[in-house]
Amino acid sequence: MRALSFVLPFVLFAPALHAEEIALSSRVSAVTLYPQGATVIRQVPFSIPEGQHDLILADLPQNTPLAAVRVAVTGAQMGGVTTRNDYVPPRDTTESPALIAARAEVERLEDALRAARAEVEDIALEADAARARIAFLAEIGRGDGVAALGVDALRDLSAMIGTETLAAELAAAEATRRADTAERALKDRIKALEDAKQALAALVPEDKARAMLAVAVASDQPASGSLTVTYTISDAGWQPLYDIHLARDTGDVRLERGAFVRQDTGENWRDVALTLSTLRPSAQTEPGQIWPWIPRIEDPNEVRPKSRQLESAEGALMSMAEPMMDAPAPARIEADAQFDGLSVTYTYPAPVSVSTGADRVRLSLGTLTTSADVVAQAVPMVDQTAFVIARLTNDTGELILPTSEARFYLDGRYVGQRWIDLVPAGGKVDLSFGAIEGLRLTRLVRERNxxxxxxxxxxxxxxxxxxxxxxxxxxxxxxxxxxxxxxxxxxxxxxxxxxxxxxxxxxxxxxxxxxxxxxxxxxxxxxxxxxxxxxxxxxxxxxxx
Missing domain, CATH: 2.60.40 (Immunoglobulin-like)
Structure with a gap:
């Protein structure tokens, strides 16, 4: 097996210009997730006839760092690796049955909503027509020829106007009622369409542009093997979380550990083998550097202007003395934790699925138990009440990781959320579980001079x-x-x-x-x-x- 991340033209593959291209479909198979970033592994089985061939992957996310891609092949000899972000050949974009059905349901509801709105408009036209008849009948009664009519003709005209006006008013009222009913039905149809669109969006179709990877392989006989592609991305991460429970009477502390997992890589992760690591490849990876410090003493009353050269040199010295970057800030399926002295890793035992840009998956990392001394801590200089404090030593044998996602529970009642710092194995920490309203504090000045x-x-x-x-x-x-x-x-x-x-x-x-x-x-x-x-x-x- 050999790993290459660049184009390697060697003699064995010189005739590969006419090699057969074999398109492969790949999915993410394993991920090591860091607090910021992830190492992604795609494993693709292949079968080739005798000869030289190009294995084509045209389904990598477009933001894949192609310069950092590492490729390994088993079952055949590997040649050059070609990568491309633009002008990628079309790929098979077969959609899942669920996505097809969801899109069809949205289209059906959109058609139904258009038809319902047209029906409301037709009913409104009926009401307008009825009101126009009423207005026309009223004008007949005020016409110039009405005064010249005889008694019988005037009686017939009056009866006709009354009958027709009543019929028109009834028609207008009935059309108005139907319009109101149809308008109310429109709200239900609009809500159904919104729900269908939300269901469609939740399926997260993978419709973004892709990058391409071509790997030259050769074999002197038909062969089957595996193509492994590995790269590290920044658009993913995880965050530890804790639900910390304190039983006040016994001092028992239970830390239910978990992790929030997210990714925005442009493709969905389906049933991947997931490992969580506390390493931070994107943070500082080498120690800082210090520079010589040469102090000077001089007469404070002697004022001497600095030369431009000296001023520039001192400024450069101070800028070099500054660090280049800040140090980094930390019956369920549960991950197995391992600590090697450098980082903590959690290997999740079951496949995990995470949709791009949508899901925030919560995973369980197991439960730790310990005991604490429970005291009421009072700081009357700044507080008016005392607080419940659990004073404990981390004897769990594992790290308690820093996170803002720590939630505290006292005797089963939620009391708040706040940041906790890293607590190493054997380290001591005071954890607060809320105010004690019945312990009142005062601090009064009795004498002052x-x-x-x-x-x-x-x-x-x-x-x-x-x-x-x-x-x-x-x-x-x-x-x-x-x-x-x-x-x-x-x-x-x-x-x-x-x-x-x-x-x-x-x-x-x-x-x-x-x-x-x-x-x-x-x-x-x-x-x-x-x-x-x-x-x-x-x-x-x-x-x-």
Missing amino acids: EGDRGIISKSNEMSETFEITVENLTDTAWPLRLLDRVPQSDQEDLEITWSANPQPSERDVEGQRGILAWEFDLSAGQTQEITLTYALEWPDGQVLR
Whole structure:
């Protein structure tokens, strides 16, 4: 087997100008899907007589990156590979019975709608004719010769006008009723036609232009083999999703994993073998580069204009120091996950079908289970209520992938959707499952001394005292974790002191300077108060920003 992606003219195939052309019909057989992009494999069986032949595929999507196509042949010797985007020979565009039937139904309903609209117009003409008769009869009674008629003739004329007017009014009323009925029927026909058009569009006919691939093969005897075409495209991708369920009483966490699969390649994928990969071929594939840094010191009072050459060189140095591109941002049939240290792959066990530009297929990737410590986390500096937090370690042995498609459920109730970051095996993460309306938070300033008010404080000291209150209005005791902060100094002349009552359980939470945490249990109906004070002092003549 040999793989070629370019035209390879070698002597064995020199007489191929007169080789027999054998048209083949190909379909996508396997796909490896990335978050952005996909590697597509088409496998086509063939049978050839003895001699040299050209295997013709005229059904590749027109946007196929022909320069990157890789071709392999088994069962025969392979020669040159020719590709073409334009002037592709006609191909067999046999439509499925379902597509033919759907198109016929649309045409039938369109004909029926046209006939119904014509019927409404005919009925309207009948009503107009009846109203014209009524107007004509009214004019007869006002004619100049009516006054000269005798009594009997006038009586007969009056009776005739009355009878004919009544008949015309009845005809107009009956035509109006029929028109109203026909108009209402039109709405049903229009709705039926819209539904039929939607059903036709859902079948996604593959009517876009195609590219062509010709592969020269030869054999000294009749042969059967397989032609494999592989290429990578950008018009496809997948996104992980999670339904994360927390049982508050037990702390059990269930992560139901899935994937949204999409493609817009111009052809439908039918019953393909699908593999999902977290690799990103379209993202950065090599490490960044750093450049020498040569600092300079000089007298700050000496002002020297920069030369154009120096200015240009420094600008070039800074532009080279910038990275060239940003680092990349992450009883059902279920995929089998594998992690090789570089990426995660999910091999789906059943064939998958995805229509181009229409379907967003959801696949199940299995369920992970773990357990968590459930606490109520309170941040009174920014929130008025506490939130349910599941503090867990990823002991599932698999990665939890980053995605915006994470939905959270507490005791079976949906509480929201938001982004989650990558959690490696063994990694720790806090997951929030919504607000606890019965845990009310307040943070009040009890004392403040900051000299002149404003963004810039001009005195040489500032102090504040806060009273923090957590009130449990629920009927359940909650383990609380409360977070707040005190200022930190990076300057020797800026002195900061602080105190808290009670003392925090943890300082510099997760390595963040000045972030404090208190942990305590709060029974139903109880209140916990915390007093937090800090003071800043700096030399006279300095300002605090």
